[in-house]
Amino acid sequence: MRPLPACLAAMIALAACTEPYPVAPDLVASGAAAPYPDLVPAERIAAQVPPDLPPGPSDTAAPSPAETIGSRAARLRARADRLSGPVIDPDTETRMRRGVAE
Structure with missing residues (x-):
């Protein structure tokens, strides 16, 4: 057997015998007897959670779920309209179609 694989196998075997994450002995001892x-x-x-605070002068009332959904739908439609254009501008597309030869 070649020396390198034999040494490597011995090191792996020794590493397998060690504790993977050594912990301070005083922590191990205190945790072993803990109930x-x-x-x-x-x-x-849930009873320990404080109740919601009343709205202050700068707070606004929360929108209704229908308003929230409607405004989100409008934002998503606007985003879809912005994304529906061409991905590559016409000048770049023309250069790409000509090829790399130039």
Whole structure:
């Protein structure tokens, strides 16, 4: 057997015996004896979330879903109109059709 593959195989075997992510010993010891966390109902977590604040003088009322959908549809149509033009301008297309010979 050639020396390089034998050394490579030995290094791989030694690397397989090591701990993949060494952790500080004090963290490992503290986590080993820690109890599992208590499960909490979702309602209790949701109750801790503060309620929405009332709108201030600079805030505007939220648009209705129909207005939101209508304005989004109008923006998408305008974008589609802008994208529907030619991809390559006529001068560039003419040069491309002539070829690379020039």
